[in-house]
Amino acid sequence: MANAGLQLLGFILAFLGWIGAIVSTALPQWKIYSYAGDNIVTAQAIYEGLWMSCVSQSTGQIQCKVFDSLLNLHSTLQATRALMVIGILLGLIAIFVATMGMKCMKCMEDDEIQKMRMAVIGGVIFLISGLAILVATAWYGNRIVQEFYNPATPVNARYEFGQALFTGWAAASLCLLGGALLCCSCPRKTTSYPTPRPYPKPTPSSGKDYV
Numbered sequence: 001m002a003n004a005g006l007q008l009l010g011f012i013l014a015f016l017g018w019i020g021a022i023v024s025t026a027l028p029q030w031k032i033y034s035y036a037g038d039n040i041v042t043a044q045a046i047y048e049g050l051w052m053s054c055v056s057q058s059t060g061q062i063q064c065k066v067f068d069s070l071l072n073l074h075s076t077l078q079a080t081r082a083l084m085v086i087g088i089l090l091g092l093i094a095i096f097v098a099t100m101g102m103k104c105m106k107c108m109e110d111d112e113i114q115k116m117r118m119a120v121i122g123g124v125i126f127l128i129s130g131l132a133i134l135v136a137t138a139w140y141g142n143r144i145v146q147e148f149y150n151p152a153t154p155v156n157a158r159y160e161f162g163q164a165l166f167t168g169w170a171a172a173s174l175c176l177l178g179g180a181l182l183c184c185s186c187p188r189k190t191t192s193y194p195t196p197r198p199y200p201k202p203t204p205s206s207g208k209d210y211v
Contacts, residue, residue: 003103003184004103006181006184007102007103007119007181007182007184008102009178009181010123010177010178010179010180010181010182010184011098011099011102011122011178011182012178013174013175013177013178013181014091014094014095014098014123014126014130014174014175014177014178014179014182015095015178016174016178017091017126017130017133017170017171017172017173017174017175017176017177017178018088018091018092018094018095018129018171018175019171020167020168020170020171020174021084021087021088021091021129021133021168021171021172021175022088023164023167023171024084024133024137024164024165024167024168024171025050025084025085025088025164025168026051027049027162027163027164027167028047028048028049028051028052028053028054028064028164029047029049029162029163029164029165030047030048030049030050030140030162030164030165031047031048031140031144031159031160031161031162031165032045032046032047032048032159032160032161032162032163033045033046033047033158033159033160034148034158034159034160044056044057044058047162048159048162049162049164050077050080050081050084051066051067051081052064052065052066052067053065053067074143076139076140076143077140079136079139080136080137080139080140083132083133083135083136083139084132084133084136084168086129086132087129087130087132087133087136087172087175088129090125090126090128090129090132091125091126091129091175093125094122094123094125094126094129094179095122096122097118097121097122097125098118098119098121098122098123098125098126098182099122100115100118100119100122101115101116101117101118101119101120101121101122102119103115103119119182120182120183122179122182123178123179123180123181123182123183123184124179124183125179126175126176126178126179126182127175127176127179127180127183129175129179130171130172130173130174130175130176130179131172131176133168133171133172133175134169134172134173134176136168137165137168137169137172140165141161141165144159144160144161144165147159148160
C-alpha cells in the first residue's frame with residue numbers, strides 16, 4: 001500500500017512538472033530587461049521568450065512581435081526550443097506509459113510484474129524529459145549570464161532571468177523527482193530455490209524372518 005502511494009505521488013509530481021514545462025515554453029518572460037545603469041527608463045518593460053519579444057507600457061498596453069526567421073535566431077535559442085519541445089513530447093509519452101503501470105489502474109492486472117515494469121519505464125522517460133528541460137533552461141540561463149557580464153554588451157541591452165526560466169527550472173525538478181519516485185516501484189527479484197527431491201520411501205517388511 002505504501003508503494004502504491006509513493007507511485008501515485010511520483011506520477012502527480014511528474015505530471016505537474018510536465019504542465020510547468022508547457023507553461024514555461026509558452027510564456028514570453030524567459031529574460032527581462034535589466035534596469036541597470038544611470039539612465040533608467042521605467043515607463044516600459046521589455047522581455048523576450050522562445051517565440052516572441054514583447055514590450056509592456058506603463059499604461060498596460062502590451063505589444064509582441066513573433067520571431068519571423070528561424071535561421072536568423074541564435075543557436076542557443078534554437079537548441080532551447082528543440083530541447084523544450086522534446087522534453088514535452090517525452091513527458092506525454094511517459095504519462096501514457098506510467099498510467100498503464102499504476103497500481104490504481106485496472107489494465108494489465110493479470111501480470112503484476114509487467115505492470116510494475118511499465119511504471120518504471122514511465123519513470124525513466126520522465127527522468128529523460130526532466131533532463132532535457134533542465135539542460136534547455138540551464139543553457140539559456142548561462143547565455144543570459146554571459147551576455148550580462150560581457151563588457152562589450154551595452155548597459156541598455158542587458159537582460160536578467162525571467163519568470164518563465166524559473167518555472168522551467170521548477171518543472172525540471174518536479175519531473176526528475178517524480179520520475180525517481182516512479183522508478184522506486186521496480187519489482188524485486190525473487191530468489192528461486194531448487195525443488196527438493198523426495199526421499200525414497202522404505203519398502204514394507206514381508207513379516208518373514210530369515211536365519
